[in-house]
Amino acid sequence: GAVVSQHPSWVICKSGTSVKIECRSLDFQATTMFWYRQFPKQSLMLMATSNEGSKATYEQGVEKDKFLINHASLTLSTLTVTSAHPEDSSFYICSAMGGRGTGELFFGEGSRLTVL
Amino acid sequence: DQQVKQNSPSLSVQEGRISILNCDYTNSMFDYFLWYKKYPAEGPTFLISISSIKDKNEDGRFTVFLNKSAKHLSLHIVPSQPGDSAVYFCAASSGLGQKLVFGQGTRLTINP
Numbered sequence: 033g034a035v036v037s038q039h040p041s042w043v044i045c046k047s048g049t050s051v052k053i054e055c056r057s058l059d060f061q062a063t064t065m066f067w068y069r070q071f072p073k074q075s076l077m078l079m080a081t082s083n084e085g086s087k088a089t090y091e092q093g094v095e096k097d098k099f100l101i102n103h104a105s106l107t108l109s110t111l112t113v114t115s116a117h118p119e120d121s122s123f124y125i126c127s128a129m130g131g132r133g134t135g136e137l138f139f140g141e142g143s144r145l146t147v148l
Numbered sequence: 149d150q151q152v153k154q155n156s157p158s159l160s161v162q163e164g165r166i167s168i169l170n171c172d173y174t175n176s177m178f179d180y181f182l183w184y185k186k187y188p189a190e191g192p193t194f195l196i197s198i199s200s201i202k203d204k205n206e207d208g209r210f211t212v213f214l215n216k217s218a219k220h221l222s223l224h225i226v227p228s229q230p231g232d233s234a235v236y237f238c239a240a241s242s243g244l245g246q247k248l249v250f251g252q253g254t255r256l257t258i259n260p
Contacts, residue, residue, distance in 0.1 A: 038191070066247060073157075075252045076192070076237065125191050137248060139184075139191030 035059055036128050038140030045116055046148055052112045053143045055126030061106035062128035066137065067099075070123045079124075082109040116147040151175045152240050154251035162259050167225040169254050171238035174219065178240035182248065183212060183223045186235045195236075196223070228258045 035058040045051050055065055063084045068076040080101050081089040088101035098120075100112040109128075113120050123144050127137040153172045161167045169183075179200035184192035198205040198212045198221065205212050211224040225232055235255045239248040 036191070041189075076250045078247055078249075081247060123189070127191070137182075138194065142189060142191045144189060 036062075036126065036138045036140040038126055038143050040143060041141055042144040042146075044146045044148060047117055048115055050112055050114045051116055051145060052110055053124055053126075053145075055109045055111070055128070055140050057107045057128045057138075060128075062109075063106060065103060065109040065126055065128045067101060067109075067111050068125045068127065070125060070142075076125065079111075084109075113145065116145070118147045121145055121147045150252070151178075152238060152249050152251040154236075154238060154254045156254050157252070158255040158257070160257045160259060161228050163230060164227045167223075167228045167232065167256055167258070169223040169225075169236050169238075169256065171221050171223075171251050172219055173221075173240050175240070175242075175249075176219070177242045178249075180241045180243060180246075181212070181214060181221050182239045182241075183210075184237045184239060184250075185232075186237060186253070192237060225256075228256075230258050230260060232256060233258045 037056045037058055039054045065082040067079045069079050070076050078091050079094045082101045082103040084103045084106050090096045098114055103109040123142050125142040127139040151174050182197040183195040185195050186192040196207050196210045196212050198214050203214050214221045235253045237253045238251045241248050
């Protein structure tokens, strides 16, 4: 199946710093990628839809100036958490639509962010 | 407003028996449904999907049933194996390529 890779898998940073998470589709081109956030024992919440070559579409309640998304190529989308605070600590997961046209999403391994 | 609901946060099943995970949805515009399996600190893995034109889809040990009139779908795993222990999420969308809305997840534990 299609492979989506995320990096880093975990990161610890100080409050006030910015953190960048990369999401790559390794064996297919993804014009659309999705960024999710998961709090402990909760569902995956869609943060934004990342479109190659255009601005991301953010879900209601998600601060676009805080969570910067860039989809510069058909295989790479990045999420930058700017001026991170402890409440931003979470598990961030990206996904991309597979190339078979079945609608299934393939997810990255996730990135655990801890803000001290 | 929780459009996709998994009302059982956990389920425990004996190895070899059938596991049945349930999911309800409220949005009548949803016409494509998927089940994902997730281990801790990993991304979800796609299991099986079903479109609204079907009421059943089977793939090996996994079968998904869709009851559109009741806005209900279920995932059957038979026979259940210890490796099936994970959190299972159902998800729905209003069509291929549209964003997915996830349920809260059900933690399945298969006991030897």
